[in-house]
Amino acid sequence: MKAKKNNQYLQLFLSFLKIGAFTFGGGYAMIPLIHREVIENHPWIDDKELLDIFAISQITPGVIAVNAATYIGYKIGRFWGSFLATLGVVLPSFIFIYLISFFLTQFKDILWVEYAFRGIRIGVVVLLVYTVIRLIRVDKVNVLYILVISGSFLLATFTQLN
Numbered sequence: 001m002k003a004k005k006n007n008q009y010l011q012l013f014l015s016f017l018k019i020g021a022f023t024f025g026g027g028y029a030m031i032p033l034i035h036r037e038v039i040e041n042h043p044w045i046d047d048k049e050l051l052d053i054f055a056i057s058q059i060t061p062g063v064i065a066v067n068a069a070t071y072i073g074y075k076i077g078r079f080w081g082s083f084l085a086t087l088g089v090v091l092p093s094f095i096f097i098y099l100i101s102f103f104l105t106q107f108k109d110i111l112w113v114e115y116a117f118r119g120i121r122i123g124v125v126v127l128l129v130y131t132v133i134r135l136i137r138v139d140k141v142n143v144l145y146i147l148v149i150s151g152s153f154l155l156a157t158f159t160q161l162n
Helices: 002-021 028-041 047-059 064-100 111-136 143-158
Strands: none
Touching: 002 028, 002 064, 028 047, 028 064, 028 111, 047 064, 047 111, 111 143
16 A cells, blocks of 8 residues: 555656646746646546645745646645645745746847747747637636637737746
8 A cells, every 4th residue: 555655756746747847938837738738648636636736836926837746636635736846836946947047147148048948938838728728628618708818819929027
């Protein structure tokens, strides 16, 4: 029984480590990967529950992906599950930013680095649109829902508002 629980903790940590390591663009960009990991790869929760987790994660202080990882981890493995899921999702960013801090001044003026980050930003938008379309199928859609999502998307895409 203990070996099964330890394996579950390891899977939880590695899943969120992968999410944290292969996502550029912040917490919202992690949503499609979280969906794939916790629903398709490891059926820990269902679509409706994940939608609820994202809603709660959005209204609580902190990054949505970290909040979601903490909640999902707690659901799967209580304290240690939440600790390991949260550690897994933040560890890659921490290490990456720590290493980049040594070289940031050397790269900030290189034009192709700026272009690379612009391209990553476009990819993040595509992933978000895909996830929104997928999650809309789970929840009841009404006119207000569509107006809020469309307005938010347009403001985020075509203005400097965050």
